[in-house]
Amino acid sequence: MKEHVEVTIYDIAEKLNLATSTISRALKDHHSISKKTIEKVKKTAKEMGYRPNNLAASLRSKKTKTIGVLLPTITQPFLSSLISGIEIASQKAGYNVIIMQSHDSYEEEVNLTQSLYNNRVSGVICSLAMQTQNTDHFQVFMDNNTPLVFVDRVPKHFSTFRVVIDNFAAGYKATNHLISQGCKRIAHLTVGSEFSIYHERKMGYLAALKDAGLTFEDELLVRLKEVTYEEAEKAANKLLDLKNPPDGVFTPGDILGVSVIQCAKKRGVKVPNALAVIGFNNDPISNIIDPNLSTITHPAEKMGKASAEIILKSLKSSKKDEVKEITFLNTEVLVRESSLR
């Protein structure tokens, strides 16, 4: 029977007749320790089966080398790619990533925020829950100089780092593309509150209409309860049932765009000629639906990488009086079959 005992630097020190401080330093290649000692220590550490205990080190040094990530969910392609980007950049720097899902619930978000703090994460990356209006629960990180980065779904009035795309510009571009394809009656689906990214995309849509001299028609703007195929199908049916149906649709997500195409196909409405469609995100499904869905690229992995790097950089710097700048990443119109006519 293998009675396991934890080998500590103390055990190594005893065996080698050295001080624990020497062992600690030797294991980290501290310059003040002779090469000979370093080698000797590392060798016996290995022999004895020594395993560093990050908990003890973190407690003492007050540095956990862990980045907390708090997202609405992780199964959306955009968000899993975002995590991937965060994880890759963190791993490269020797940082771990601890992940939590708010499931778009404000309450869960508040609780998880506490939990992240209790774990004394070195930094936090967060995309806000749909429900969240108030961001006081993040104040604790500010108070402790824990770098905090909001990504994609960011608060309006809270001075922190932010990594975003220009949702207004993207909405404008998407709508403008439809206009350039000759669409005159462009519909839009929207969702969420006036603080959401969807609101900004909608504002872009409205601005593009205006700039093109197209009058906005209320019946062409449909508000959804949530981002699902079902909700989008309902909306599409409603739009196509209009006396004067739209000849183009900009949906602020690919699930919605795909659903609109499917609905149009079912009803015999030709895409793109009778109805041009453009989505958002460049999810895998957008490239599978027939006809392929035009979309707006959303650089998920890059945004994750950028967020992590901001944290890492901030940890290296003096931490005080930092400028909490906003990082904008590019989006592009990806023209595919569903809008090309």
Added chain:
Amino acid sequence: MKEHVEVTIYDIAEKLNLATSTISRALKDHHSISKKTIEKVKKTAKEMGYRPNNLAASLRSKKTKTIGVLLPTITQPFLSSLISGIEIASQKAGYNVIIMQSHDSYEEEVNLTQSLYNNRVSGVICSLAMQTQNTDHFQVFMDNNTPLVFVDRVPKHFSTFRVVIDNFAAGYKATNHLISQGCKRIAHLTVGSEFSIYHERKMGYLAALKDAGLTFEDELLVRLKEVTYEEAEKAANKLLDLKNPPDGVFTPGDILGVSVIQCAKKRGVKVPNALAVIGFNNDPISNIIDPNLSTITHPAEKMGKASAEIILKSLKSSKKDEVKEITFLNTEVLVRESSLR
């Protein structure tokens, strides 16, 4: 300027003229502490802005309440759903999840395993890297009674918990379904080593052919370098170029199945009548491709949940002499348009 100082149980103790042990207990609703004291302690803790330090608690108690998750990648729909399941079950039990990607590299997997151990995670859930043949790097968890669960891609010869589907049976079912639809020449794409799940699916395919009295033809089995659209398209072209092309294809992944359908469509080969196709996983894209791809359901979230629950249960039990059982989850044939004729 807000000079931040950490409020500890010691500070609370001083303020209330109580012992730290009393504070510690009161904050955890220990039964030996009077209600009055508990209330008083909690109140002043809040007032003083006390925040528990999980690091210190973990160091002391040797319990981190953290589950380490080590996966090849997290962007595949199956794996992100798996994580979601793990995260939901863990969160419910007050456990955190720390996530790492091996990117299918054996070397990275070894390193990350060390890192997980150094963080003294309470349990580990792992799906092996494609490259991994040897699992000695997990021995450290065995030696320390850290519950270890392999999920989906599990090692053949290593006595731990395993949460899997029956890949052989699933491959058999998929192939058999095609046979039931009248297919006589069924092709199969495969990938990876003889230790992979793909190998088992292939064995199921072969067994189904045999049981149906269909002779296996070598030219109908195509080996891919990796699971990508491009590789599958190459394979599909090769198959359709045959003098005697197949009338059915079983692909052990939906990306492959979708790609085969796309290739067939391009070439004017009718799916399902000229070529029936069935995939694997029930990824979102399988339900978007036209015609819809029949597939094998793969209960990702359930598997994640089951894995986490095994860890949690194991942590509660005596930890010694446990039976390291294998948990099999169900798969089903999901018949859609691509194979129905």
Added chain:
DNA sequence: TTGTACGCGTTATCAA
């Protein structure tokens, strides 16, 4: 019901 006192494994400070 509450208090005393020590240890978890490491790092940091100061001294040698």
Added chain:
DNA sequence: TTGATAACGCGTACAA
């Protein structure tokens, strides 16, 4: 270049 020793913040026997 190395050593002695005190923290880091909390939990837990054991005592009161």
